[in-house]
Amino acid sequence: MNLFDVYPVNDITIVKAQGSYVWDADGVQYLDMYGGHAVISIGHTHPLWVRRIEDQLQKIAFYSNSVHIPLQQELADKLGKVSGKEDYQLFLCNSGAEANENAMKLASFHTGRKKIIAFKKSFHGRTSLAVAATDNPAIVAPVNETDNIIFVPFNDEKALQQAFKENGGEVAAVIVEGIQGVGGINIATDSFLQKIRSLCDEYGAVYIADSVQCGYGRSGKFFSHDYAGVNADIYAMAKGMGNGFPIGGILIAPHIKPKHGMLGTTFGGNHLACAAALAVLEVIESENLIEQSRQRGMYLLNRLKSINGINNVRGRGLMIGFDVPEEIKDLRKNLLTKYQIFTGEAKPNVIRLLPSLAITRKQVDEFIELLQEEIESLKPKQEAVAEEQ
Numbered sequence: 490m491n492l493f494d495v496y497p498v499n500d501i502t503i504v505k506a507q508g509s510y511v512w513d514a515d516g517v518q519y520l521d522m523y524g525g526h527a528v529i530s531i532g533h534t535h536p537l538w539v540r541r542i543e544d545q546l547q548k549i550a551f552y553s554n555s556v557h558i559p560l561q562q563e564l565a566d567k568l569g570k571v572s573g574k575e576d577y578q579l580f581l582c583n584s585g586a587e588a589n590e591n592a593m594k595l596a597s598f599h600t601g602r603k604k605i606i607a608f609k610k611s612f613h614g615r616t617s618l619a620v621a622a623t624d625n626p627a628i629v630a631p632v633n634e635t636d637n638i639i640f641v642p643f644n645d646e647k648a649l650q651q652a653f654k655e656n657g658g659e660v661a662a663v664i665v666e667g668i669q670g671v672g673g674i675n676i677a678t679d680s681f682l683q684k685i686r687s688l689c690d691e692y693g694a695v696y697i698a699d700s701v702q703c704g705y706g707r708s709g710k711f712f713s714h715d716y717a718g719v720n721a722d723i724y725a726m727a728k729g730m731g732n733g734f735p736i737g738g739i740l741i742a743p744h745i746k747p748k749h750g751m752l753g754t755t756f757g758g759n760h761l762a763c764a765a766a767l768a769v770l771e772v773i774e775s776e777n778l779i780e781q782s783r784q785r786g787m788y789l790l791n792r793l794k795s796i797n798g799i800n801n802v803r804g805r806g807l808m809i810g811f812d813v814p815e816e817i818k819d820l821r822k823n824l825l826t827k828y829q830i831f832t833g834e835a836k837p838n839v840i841r842l843l844p845s846l847a848i849t850r851k852q853v854d855e856f857i858e859l860l861q862e863e864i865e866s867l868k869p870k871q872e873a874v875a876e877e878q
């Protein structure tokens with residue numbers, strides 16, 4: 490049987506991982522500045538995370554949500570404490586798309602309305618409503634097309650105000666990434682998020698903070714929306730939540746009331762996933778990883794800003810991007826093939842850095858040194874080629 494060929498893959502087989510390094514089948518070591526797409530929060534194969542999952546596996550891996558699962562309450566308590574949203578309610582699912590799908594569905598149930606405001610360059614996942622709210626027609630199947638989504642330019646307060654003016658009574662929710670990831674590391678301004686909050690209050694709409702990529706401490710605060718000093722009504726989470734164990738969830742403000750049957754999932758909140766997620770929060774707390782992400786991110790950002798040859802370095806915490814000029818466009822490919830460094834990308838020319846929150850200063854220095862070396866080696870070569878032509 491063939492695998493359904495939807496992923497453009499690197500010709501590399503990773504067989505082992507530890508902290509911020511991974512190793513291929515030939516024993517070659519790679520520095521992971523990509524975190525498996527922002528998933529690795531506390532570091533690959535963290536010993537406490539491994540032990541928690543192993544211990545749980547010996548007891549029970551799964552039973553459905555038809556019985557009490559005390560680990561879910563333990564997770565909710567810990568999440569409330571670490572995120573500071575102690576009065577919120579937790580619904581658990583399995584992925585980022587599912588978290589957003591449930592968030593928007595819940596907003597629609599809550600308000601009795603149909604329209605969702607989303608933003609240009611957004612990415613919210615690939616399930617039906619999540620992909621409809623994603624600004625990429627190439628991944629929206631005909632069956633997902635809907636006129637219930639209103640796209641507004643990101644960080645454009647006037648356009649947002651206008652959209653509310655025209656559709657306010659029908660708007661169930663605004664869904665927004667605090668820092669757009671797939672869209673190329675675009676930071677929502679504090680004033681934009683504050684505007685979303687005030688317009689949602691004015692029109693009775695639900696503010697959904699898609700924190701799947703920018704949440705869980707990655708930005709240097711638990712939720713990047715916290716920088717704006719506002720509370721969302723629903724926070725969608727996944728990626729870093731399980732450090733690679735599949736788990737997602739939404740945090741729901743107290744004024745949104747549950748009803749039996751309104752949301753549900755077979756696997757969401759299973760014992761094993763809760764054990765993994767609890768281990769992640771324990772390590773985030775004990776190793777002070779949110780503050781570490783803030784400080785190390787600032788260090789990385791400043792070092793990147795001092796490099797000649799790359800443009801528009803931006804980001805918060807350990808969610809950083811920069812533009813790669815056309816003349817050194819092979820940079821990302823060469824970092825992987827020549828220097829064994831994984832980085833992320835955003836089309837057309839952005840390198841995205843999403844390392845583990847536990848990356849060391851030495852590893853950051855190692856990255857910067859090799860990045861500089863490759864930029865230098867690419868510059869003259871491509872200039873020489875240009876001259877020859």
Ligand SMILES: Cc1ncc(COP(=O)(O)O)c(C=O)c1O
Nearest residue numbers: 584585586612613614670701702
């Ligand atoms: C902001 C954001 N939301 C949602 C998703 C979808 O998450 P998943 O792939 O777990 O469904 C992603 C994935 O990249 C994301 O970056």
